[in-house]
Amino acid sequence: MNLNAVKIWEIAGGVVLLTGAAAVGTWLLRRKRPTPAEIELGRRQFLTQSGRIVDGTLLDVAEVPGEDGNPLTMLMYEYRIGGVDYEASQDITLMGDVVTVAHVRSGFPCSVRYQPGNPENSIVVAEGWSGLRKTVPLMTVWDDRQRGNSARLHTETSE
Structure with a gap:
């Protein structure tokens, strides 16, 4: 060469x-870059498919002003994982077909999906899943009014 x-x-x-x-x-x-709405949708789908579920409590639903001036509907909740308390919020403004804000009750228990390696990444509602509960769970109590009979179990609802 x-x-x-x-x-x-x-x-x-x-x-x-x-x-x-x-x-x-x-x-x-x-x-084409994904929009913030597409990124959030992907995050919710990821947590719906692979997130773990833990019990939590709904704290409040609040309207807060967004960066562009439009109000955002935020669902605030808390949960505990491994002795660590987490308080988080989720934007449910565009999820009107999944969750009705009027039916969300503060203080009610809920189910929270979170990412195992990153427990701060969590949701309460998504397109194919909802951790909201409509009523407080049934509680079992002992009815010991009649001593002659054996104790009986009754369930009560709090509504």
């Missing part, structure tokens, strides 16, 4: 490298 052949291969390699870098740069600049 002579010296001219080596220079031709170096030039060709440089042209291929520059063309590839230009193609990657163009793709990075022109690709």
Whole structure:
């Protein structure tokens, strides 16, 4: 191989490298970036598919002003994992078909889905799953009014 052949291969390699870098740069600049709503939808789908469930308590539903001035409906809740208390909120503004704000009751228990390696990443409602409960769970109590009979179990509801 002579010296001219080596220079031709170096030039060709440089042209291929520059063309590839230009193609990657163009793709990075022109690709469709996900919107914040699409990112949040992906996060909820991920937690619905692979999140663990823990008991929590609904704290409040509040309207807060958003960055663009429009009000956001926030669902605030708390839960405990491994002795650590977490207090979180979830934006449910665009989830009117999944959750009705009028039916959310503060102080009621709920189920919270969280990411095992990152317990701060949690949700209470998603498109295919809801951790909201409509009533307080039934509690079992002992009725010991009649001593002659054996104690009987009754269930009561608090409504």
